[in-house]
Amino acid sequence: MRQQTVAVIGAGSSGLSMLKTLRDDGFKVTCYERRSQVGGLWAYTDDETMTTALPSTSANISKYTCGMSDFPIPDKYPHYLSQAEFQEYIESYATHFDMHKDIVFNALVKQASRNQDDSKWRLDLVVDGESRVEEYDKVAFCHGYQTKAKMPDFEGVKNFDGKILHTQQFRMSDEFKGKKVVVVGVSSTASDVLTLLLPVASKVYMSHRRGALIVPKFRKGFPPDLMSNWRRRQIFSFLQRTFPRVSRWLVDKLVALMMKQMYGDLDPAWGLGTPASLSLSPRALNENIIPSLRDGSLTSLPGIKRFVGPSSIEFADGTVLDDIDAVICATGYLADFSMATFLETSRPSNYGGPDMARLWMNLFPPRYADSMVMLCHSALGKNNGFSFSDVTSMAVSNVWRGVYPMWTVKEMGRHIDSHQDWVASRWRLDNNIDTSMVKTWEYQSFLHEAAGTGMENLGWGWKGWKFWFQDPKMSYMMNHGVETAHAFRYFETGKRKAWPGAKEAIIHMNELVKMFPIKDEKEK
Ligand SMILES: Cc1cc2nc3c(=O)[nH]c(=O)nc-3n(C[C@H](O)[C@H](O)[C@H](O)COP(=O)(O)OP(=O)(O)OC[C@H]3O[C@@H](n4cnc5c(N)ncnc54)[C@H](O)[C@@H]3O)c2cc1C
Numbered sequence: 001m002r003q004q005t006v007a008v009i010g011a012g013s014s015g016l017s018m019l020k021t022l023r024d025d026g027f028k029v030t031c032y033e034r035r036s037q038v039g040g041l042w043a044y045t046d047d048e049t050m051t052t053a054l055p056s057t058s059a060n061i062s063k064y065t066c067g068m069s070d071f072p073i074p075d076k077y078p079h080y081l082s083q084a085e086f087q088e089y090i091e092s093y094a095t096h097f098d099m100h101k102d103i104v105f106n107a108l109v110k111q112a113s114r115n116q117d118d119s120k121w122r123l124d125l126v127v128d129g130e131s132r133v134e135e136y137d138k139v140a141f142c143h144g145y146q147t148k149a150k151m152p153d154f155e156g157v158k159n160f161d162g163k164i165l166h167t168q169q170f171r172m173s174d175e176f177k178g179k180k181v182v183v184v185g186v187s188s189t190a191s192d193v194l195t196l197l198l199p200v201a202s203k204v205y206m207s208h209r210r211g212a213l214i215v216p217k218f219r220k221g222f223p224p225d226l227m228s229n230w231r232r233r234q235i236f237s238f239l240q241r242t243f244p245r246v247s248r249w250l251v252d253k254l255v256a257l258m259m260k261q262m263y264g265d266l267d268p269a270w271g272l273g274t275p276a277s278l279s280l281s282p283r284a285l286n287e288n289i290i291p292s293l294r295d296g297s298l299t300s301l302p303g304i305k306r307f308v309g310p311s312s313i314e315f316a317d318g319t320v321l322d323d324i325d326a327v328i329c330a331t332g333y334l335a336d337f338s339m340a341t342f343l344e345t346s347r348p349s350n351y352g353g354p355d356m357a358r359l360w361m362n363l364f365p366p367r368y369a370d371s372m373v374m375l376c377h378s379a380l381g382k383n384n385g386f387s388f389s390d391v392t393s394m395a396v397s398n399v400w401r402g403v404y405p406m407w408t409v410k411e412m413g414r415h416i417d418s419h420q421d422w423v424a425s426r427w428r429l430d431n432n433i434d435t436s437m438v439k440t441w442e443y444q445s446f447l448h449e450a451a452g453t454g455m456e457n458l459g460w461g462w463k464g465w466k467f468w469f470q471d472p473k474m475s476y477m478m479n480h481g482v483e484t485a486h487a488f489r490y491f492e493t494g495k496r497k498a499w500p501g502a503k504e505a506i507i508h509m510n511e512l513v514k515m516f517p518i519k520d521e522k523e524k
């Protein structure tokens with residue numbers, strides 16, 4: 001049989017994982033990357049049309065729970081990798097698995113469409129400034145979840161003479177030296193930008209509609225992601241699936257309690273104490289912002305109502321500021337479907353949000369599920385960050401290789417309709433949700449099953465008991481220990497390649513975290 005050709009768009013962690021997995025499974029893969037290096041948004045760039053982690057950004061997931069399934073994060077790195085360290089790690093991943101030879105750099109994909117006889121995908125590209133057309137059997141879009149800036153549509157914005165930009169365009173803070181700046185949004189990106197602005201701007205305001213959870217890098221001395229483990233994830237998934245209201249209430253109560261325990265009574269003037277439900281709109285402000293609110297160098301304001309003059313802005317509570325030089329919108333990102341004009345959208349009834357993409361499992365367009373996948377939607381459905389890229393790429397490969405039976409177009413369509421009804425029901429609870437949300441329990445279960453990770457060996461079923469009898473120590477460690485991606489390559493299932501180094505790497509990660517006082521915390 002002729003070897004199937006695949007184009008992978010993007011050489012970030014998702015694209016590299018996809019390139020490697022598909023190549024290992026027998027596809028002929030070419031990856032196109034518009035940057036001149038691998039790393040995705042972790043490869044810092046001055047190009048303001050691209051999203052970039054800033055040199056001051058560090059990962060919000062500790063090194064113990066992120067990292068690729070068969071390429072452990074080296075011990076030399078700190079608990080949280082910085083932008084440069086993450087870039088170095090991804091670069092070494094690509095080098096170790098000899099991926100550069102299959103990547104075309106400085107290659108911007110403009111459009112994917114069916115070729116004339118509808119037998120292949122036609123890619124319109126610009127490589128090193130030259131237009132080019134290539135054809136492939138299959139295409140995997142891995143061009144990023146934070147590629148298209150989400151810019152608010154403010155009333156009266158034309159009245160404003162100052163600078164308005166999205167954080168995608170924000171680089172070094174020098175141009176804001178001595179300026180009065182409003183940052184819109186409270187979340188991870190806002191925290192990064194505020195941290196850089198505060199020492200140089202003459203005054204910084206943080207404008208937000210409803211607050212955020214305050215996230216510490218260390219909770220009682222250890223990274224908070226170490227509190228999660230496979231067993232707890234399963235219990236929480238069960239609660240979310242079976243008792244959605246109770247689980248939502250429980251999560252929000254726990255979060256409120258945790259914030260109170262850690263930060264005491266927050267000044268009500270900051271408006272931070274009433275964030276949106278975490279299970280609907282997760283927003284996370286870094287705790288390093290709190291001292292600036294306390295010492296008054298940062299002022300919290302409600303959302304912007306309208307722009308009223310060349311330097312005047314009115315806020316939702318009636319406050320008017322008359323001397324603002326710049327507004328930076330840290331308002332998040334949307335999936336970029338501009339290259340995929342073939343994509344259909346729809347909207348359920350009794351729903352007033354944006355149109356929703358018709359993607360089965362937020363990944364496959366039903367009509368072309370055997371040849372097209374789009375990993376740019378549903379960023380929040382993954383667990384432990386980057387490392388979930390491997391589960392996704394193994395699942396995609398198995399769907400395309402026929403290892404996981406493909407659903408019919410009709411079945412996928414019905415599933416999309418019912419999924420969109422579910423999203424609409426969330427939207428009615430919170431009009432500002434990200435409509436690319438997934439039922440994490442369904443999304444992750446599907447990907448694990450399709451990928452053939454064998455994680456059912458850690459469950460309560462007979463396979464779980466069998467594994468426990470065979471190797472109680474490993475069973476305990478994988479259920480209750482660090483949530484490392486190496487677990488996804490541990491079991492021999494015949495559906496994807498197990499990694500011979502998985503056992504040793506899992507044990508090593510669990511040894512490393514013994515330096516933290518987690519055990520005492522769990523025993524309390
Ligand atoms: C500032 C920031 C910090 C983050 N920190 C974390 C974190 O700590 N933990 C976590 O789990 N997640 C984090 N995220 C989420 C982020 O999605 C992941 O870190 C990760 O980058 C996703 O990898 P990716 O390969 O899917 O996308 P990207 O890293 O965005 O890579 C996509 C690649 O596709 C390329 N590309 C895009 N369009 C085209 C095109 N048309 N043609 C050719 N190439 C194209 C881009 O140049 C890029 O190199 C962060 C996001 C941001 C914005």
Ligand SMILES: NC(=O)c1ccc[n+]([C@@H]2O[C@H](COP(=O)([O-])OP(=O)(O)OC[C@H]3O[C@@H](n4cnc5c(N)ncnc54)[C@H](OP(=O)(O)O)[C@@H]3O)[C@@H](O)[C@H]2O)c1
Nearest residue numbers: 058059060152185186187188189190209210330331332432
């Ligand atoms: N490693 C890191 O530290 C790091 C750094 C940056 C980003 N990231 C990741 O990147 C992803 C994106 O994060 P993000 O911080 O850029 O975006 P985000 O989490 O989507 O937060 C967007 C913020 O903008 C607000 N907002 C959105 N639309 C608005 C509008 N029209 N008007 C006013 N406010 C609006 C939201 O408020 P509402 O709640 O009111 O909607 C929210 O406060 C996340 O997954 C995050 O974890 C990580």
